[in-house]
Amino acid sequence: MCGDEDGEFDVLKWWGLVGIKTFPIMALVINSILCITAASAMSENNFSDAGxxxxxxxxxxxxxxxxxxxxxxxxxxxxxLLTC
Incomplete structure (x- = not known):
């Protein structure tokens, strides 16, 4: 269901298919964590904010x-996003 070609579990696919329906508020937090790329302009922005x-x-x-x-x-x- 949420595996890739090798049969390994794909956490991104699981949160997209199952997690967002089961845990909608937690899915917002997870989405902000799992979408972080290894190198991005956002990390440079974080250093700028710190400066x-x-x-x-x-x-x-x-x-x-x-x-x-x-x-x-x-x-x-x-x-x-988290206020109801």
């Missing part, structure tokens, strides 16, 4: 605070 968060004027922020800010910024687009 804009850590400026000369804001270099005394604690690492945990910077992680929280970047996590929020990078996942802010999911907020509208």
């Amino acid at each position: 804009n968060t850590l400026t000369k004027k804001r270099n005394s922020r604690k690492p945990a605070h910077v992680n929280d800010l970047l996590f929020y910024q990078l996942n802010n687009d999911l907020r509208g």
Whole structure:
């Protein structure tokens, strides 16, 4: 059902056929994780966002605070999708 030519399980195909119907909210999160390419412009954008968060004027922020800010910024687009 969700195997490739070699008979191995294809997680992308499973989420597209079964998972999206069974777990619709989780499918939104999974889709954002599984669609990440090995090298993309988005990764460059993430580094740019980090550079804009850590400026000369804001270099005394604690690492945990910077992680929280970047996590929020990078996942802010999911907020509208997950509200019912």
